[in-house]
Amino acid sequence: xxxxxxxxxxxxxxxxxxxxxxxxxxxxxxxxxxxxxxxxxxxxxxxxxxxxxxxxxxxxxxxxxxxxxxxxxxxxxxxxxxxxxxxxxxxxxxxxxxxxxxxxxxxxxxxxxxxxxxxxxxxxxxxxxxxxxxxxxxxxxxxxxxxxxxxxxxxxxxxxxxxxxxxxxxxxxxxxxxxxxxxxxxxxxxxxxxxxxxxxxxxxxxxxxxxxxxxxxxxxxxxxxxxxxxxxxxxxxxxxx
Amino acid sequence: xxxxxxxxxxxxxxxxxxxxxxxxxxxxxxxxxxxxxxxxxxxxxxxxxxxxxxxxxxxxxxxxxxxxxxxxxxxxxxxxxxxxxxxxxxxxxxxxxxxxxxxxxxxxxxxxxxxxxxxxxxxxxxxxxxxxxxxxxxxxxxxxxxxxxxxxxxxxxxxxxxxxxxxxxxxxxxxxxxxxxxxxxxxxxxxxxxxxxxxxxxxxxxxxxxxxxxxxxxxxxxxxxxxxxxxxxxxxxxxxxxxxxxxxxxxxxxxxxxxxxxxxxxxxxxxxxxxxxxxxxxxxxxxxxxxxxxxxxxxxxxxxxxxxxxxxxxx
Numbered sequence: 001x002x003x004x005x006x007x008x009x010x011x012x013x014x015x016x017x018x019x020x021x022x023x024x025x026x027x028x029x030x031x032x033x034x035x036x037x038x039x040x041x042x043x044x045x046x047x048x049x050x051x052x053x054x055x056x057x058x059x060x061x062x063x064x065x066x067x068x069x070x071x072x073x074x075x076x077x078x079x080x081x082x083x084x085x086x087x088x089x090x091x092x093x094x095x096x097x098x099x100x101x102x103x104x105x106x107x108x109x110x111x112x113x114x115x116x117x118x119x120x121x122x123x124x125x126x127x128x129x130x131x132x133x134x135x136x137x138x139x140x141x142x143x144x145x146x147x148x149x150x151x152x153x154x155x156x157x158x159x160x161x162x163x164x165x166x167x168x169x170x171x172x173x174x175x176x177x178x179x180x181x182x183x184x185x186x187x188x189x190x191x192x193x194x195x196x197x198x199x200x201x202x203x204x205x206x207x208x209x210x211x212x213x214x215x216x217x218x219x220x221x222x223x224x225x226x227x228x229x230x231x232x233x234x235x236x237x238x239x240x241x
Numbered sequence: 242x243x244x245x246x247x248x249x250x251x252x253x254x255x256x257x258x259x260x261x262x263x264x265x266x267x268x269x270x271x272x273x274x275x276x277x278x279x280x281x282x283x284x285x286x287x288x289x290x291x292x293x294x295x296x297x298x299x300x301x302x303x304x305x306x307x308x309x310x311x312x313x314x315x316x317x318x319x320x321x322x323x324x325x326x327x328x329x330x331x332x333x334x335x336x337x338x339x340x341x342x343x344x345x346x347x348x349x350x351x352x353x354x355x356x357x358x359x360x361x362x363x364x365x366x367x368x369x370x371x372x373x374x375x376x377x378x379x380x381x382x383x384x385x386x387x388x389x390x391x392x393x394x395x396x397x398x399x400x401x402x403x404x405x406x407x408x409x410x411x412x413x414x415x416x417x418x419x420x421x422x423x424x425x426x427x428x429x430x431x432x433x434x435x436x437x438x439x440x441x442x443x444x445x446x447x448x449x450x451x452x453x454x455x456x457x458x459x460x461x462x463x464x465x466x467x468x469x470x471x472x473x474x475x476x477x478x479x480x481x482x483x484x485x486x487x488x489x490x491x492x493x494x495x496x497x498x499x500x501x502x503x504x505x506x507x508x509x510x511x512x513x514x515x516x517x518x519x520x521x522x523x524x525x526x527x528x529x530x531x532x533x534x535x536x537x538x539x540x541x542x543x544x545x546x547x548x549x550x551x552x553x554x555x556x
Contacts, residue, residue, distance in 0.1 A: 050450065069450040075443045078548040079465045088461060092451045112280055122549025128284055140451065161280055 002028050002144050002176045003049060008058035009201075010044055018044050020201030022058070026178060028143070031170055033191030034180045035228070037236045041202030042180045046146050049178065068140035070147045074129035076121040082132045083108065083117035089139045107135040110169060127158035131165065138173065147179045151186070163189050184229045188214065188221055194228060198235050206231060330516045335523065338516035347505065348524070355486060355501035356528060358414070362421035363482045367475065370426045374433030374474075375459055378467075384434070391427050391434075399424030399485040403492045412496020417489045424485030425478040432474010436467030469544060476537050480529070487525055502528075 003026040010019040018041040026032050036042045047053040048060065050067050076085045086104040095103065108117050111131040121129055130150055137145060151159045167190065170177055181187050187194045191210055198205045208228060214221045312332050319331035326334075342348040377384045377391070402423045406416040440463065448462040464471070490503020498504075502525050509517030545551045 052446065052449065066452075071443065071447070073443065075447045077444065077447075077462070077465070079468065089451045092448075092453050092457060092461070112277065113284075116284070120547060120549065125284065125286075136451075157279075158283060161276070161283065164276055165280075 002026060002063050003178070004061040005049075006059045006061075008045075008048065008055050008060055010041070010048060010053070010055050010057075017056075017201040019048075019055075020203050022197075022202065022204055024195060024204055026176060029174050029176055031177045031179065031190060031192045033187035033194045034178060034197060035184060035187045035194055035232065036182065036197035036202065037199050037232065038182055040197050040199035042182075042197055043148055045197070045202065046148050046178065046180050049144075050146050063142065063144050065142055067144040067146050068137040068142040070133055070137040070145065070150045072149045072152055074121065074126075074133040076129055076132055076136070078121050081118050081120055082113065082124065085121070085132060086136050086139050089136045093140065103139065107139050108132075110138070110172075111135045111165065125158075126154055127162060130154065130162060134166070134169070138169070138175075143176055145175045145177045147177065149181055150179075152181070152183070159186075166190065184225050184232060188225045188228065196228065196231060196235070199239060205235065328515060330519060334516050335519045338514075339520045339524075342505075342517070342520060347500070348520075350500055351502045351505040351521075352524065352528070354499045355490065355503065355525075358417055358421070358501065359479075359483050359486050359528075362418050362486065363425055363479050365418075366422055366425035366429060366478060366482060369422070370429035370478070371433065371471075373426075374430040374471075375437075375464065377430065378434045378437035379455075379459060379463070388434070391430050394423070394427035395431050397423075399481065400488040400492070403489055406489070407493055412493055412498050414498060416493050417486065417498060420485045420489040421482045425482035428481045429474045429478035432477055433467060433471045436470020436474065437463055439470055440466040469548075469550070472537070472541055472544060476533075476541075479532065479537070483525075483529060483532075 003024070005022050005024045008019060008022040009017055011017040022045060024032075034042055034045070044053065046069075048055050049062055050069050051062070052069075076082070077088070080088060083104050086107055087100045090100045090103055105114065105117065108114050111134055113128060113131055113135070116124065116128060121132070124132065133150070137147075151162050154162065163186070166177075169175075179187075179190055188210055194208045194210060195204050196206045196208075197203065208224060210221075210224065214224055316332050319326070319329060323329075330338075339348060377387060399420050402420050403416070406419045410416040410419060444462055444466050445458070448458045453462060486501070487503045487506075490498070490501040491507050494504055494507055502521055506518060506521035506525070509515070509521055542551065
């Protein structure tokens with residue numbers, strides 16, 4: 001089990017808890033979509049799993065080598081080319097110089113950017129930057145990949161395309177992926193399992209399995225999307241005054 | 242798979258008409274080839290085409306034209322004869338005086354001495370200020386302790402150090418360099434600190450996630466990210482060292498201190514020769530302009546262009 005969360009809680013200072021009693025188990029190689037309204041502590045939960053923040057209560061079990069992380073904005077370093085961005089990640093991991101070059105090219109080709117390696121981030125489109133960012137997080141070579149709304153700022157066509165890309169890469173590399181989103185369609189499209197996080201405090205309130213039938217049968221998927229959306233709206237309405 | 246409360250997993254499937262409506266929900270494209278084509282189409286549509294950089298004549302001709310206009314205005318004013326010619330010499334008088342100084346070898350000596358000092362003083366200042374700046378920017382208690390002092394030193398005119406330097410070091414080169422350091426070092430430190438302050442916090446998070454150590458973070462992430470601000474600090478540091486150098490050379494004359502542009506200026510004052518004074522001022526100005534045009538300008542432009550920060554600016 002790469003990730004086990006037990007009664008996890010988090011509060012900042014004396015404020016109300018952001019996360020309260022979060023329980024979840026994520027299996028090796030699983031693709032889990034973590035769904036919730038804005039401000040429900042999704043990103044905080046992801047930061048805790050990544051080790052960027054410490055929980056205030058509860059326990060968690062994560063792979064000892066840590067996790068790769070992909071941010072909402074590509075967060076590429078503008079002074080480096082696409083290739084150099086990936087090479088830097090490899091360098092910080094301690095990979096030798098000759099191997100870095102080969103590995104970076106492989107990763108660029110994996111995200112179909114083999115010929116754009118020498119471009120600077122500002123010369124790339126948003127979708128291409130996100131793909132470089134994906135390649136960089138894959139270069140960390142961690143079993144666990146955490147993604148914090150990585151496609152939220154992209155246009156619809158590019159996002160659909162990246163969904164296909166990510167699914168392909170997930171199948172090729174066998175990573176365990178925790179994908180945070182507030183988009184129900186995206187969650188159903190990508191996840192094998194969708195976890196719904198409530199807001200204030202964040203807690204896993206319900207989960208749905210997305211079966212192989214949902215993948216092939218669009219109607220079934222649409223129905224599931226409808227059900228999850230209704231549940232999410234109910235959760236948001238709870239906070240109306 | 243762990244337990245799941247799937248209320249609708251076994252829901253009856255809907256009639257086939259609605260499936261078309263939802264078709265876009267799950268699969269976006271049919272074949273693999275199709276997808277690759279779509280992707281490379283988007284890539285080429287959304288990324289910039291390479292642009293060729295041509296020589297922009299307006300960049301060269303406009304400043305020359307502006308200079309010509311200024312000299313004409315100067316000559317026109319002199320030819321009106323409002324002031325005595327020895328108090329306000331014309332452009333031609335100054336140029337011929339420069340010719341005389343050149344033939345005497347004084348002009349070359351002054352230029353060489355000052356530029357050499359300015360450059361050496363500046364480089365040593367960079368070597369001292371950069372590690373201090375990085376340290377102050379990265380270690381909060383140090384910054385709290387010394388930050389105000391450094392900012393204060395930047396405001397203090399470095400000429401104020403000349404009397405002290407003369408008392409400590411006498412009329413030697415050490416006096417000149419000391420004054421240059423006191424001018425340049427604080428402004429380079431401040432430039433670096435403000436460059437570091439303006440780094441988007443995301444870059445540090447990325448560095449942490451990628452597993453950078455403290456030193457790697459400073460050298461691989463912080464320093465390159467702060468480069469535009471650092472370069473601004475270097476530019477200002479150069480300006481301060483050049484100014485301080487001139488001030489020191491004007492005030493501290495004699496002893497083992499060589500003959501620089503400031504000394505030339507002071508000599509003109511003593512001789513009441515306005516053409517020498519004007520020559521020295523113009524030379525000091527020219528060095529400043531040349532360093533900006535030939536050194537800092539190109540570096541800054543390249544830096545900004547490579548980060549995509551140049552479009553829309555008037556540079």
